[in-house]
Amino acid sequence: DTAVSQTPKYLVTQMGNDKSIKCEQNLGHDTMYWYKQDSKKFLKIMFSYNNKELIINETVPNRFSPKSPDKAHLNLHINSLELGDSAVYFCASSRGTGDNSPLHFGNGTRLTVT
């Protein structure tokens, strides 16, 4: 049973398209995250939700819109895709706030924009 699962694993699309990446966790965690990892491997946080409430919103273009229908799901929708959006996107979850519990990452979605 995959604890944090995200789909799709690979996503190849053209510039200007709109795409979504889905994420679900079955760990009962309260907090979920989206990270972007570029070709240089740097991990950059994009968003964080706690119990469906947005708590971290880093400087990310507003073409990126997260949605959390419930605390087990955090989806990422990207409008008008650009070449620079090509990266691996990781979803993650953690137990909650204030206890610095470990992050559990999904297996990543490799997005390629052509």
Place this chain on the structure above:
Amino acid sequence: GENVEQHPSTLSVQEGDSAVIKCTYSDSASNYFPWYKQELGKRPQLIIDIRSNVGEKKDQRIAVTLNKTAKHFSLHITETQPEDSAVYFCAASLDSNYQLIWGAGTKLIIKP
């Protein structure tokens, strides 16, 4: 805000030798310091963490040391093996803070 610097960016060691990766942080209030390992094509996974009330923590061949005065912490891997080849990330955060501040990563190469 917090800033974490990680060195070296690439480290190549002979199998069986030890490897040390160092991180420095800027916010003296930071009190949680995890290390994540990311194998090629895989997801990052927590391998060890340390809190500021502890100076050292060991788990088999890996250990982390923390120097709060100097604001740096290090990952030590002894008797390195091929499966230790990966990118290692350090991070720092405050309690009651959702956000980890990440180092840039160290690519560890174990030479046979």
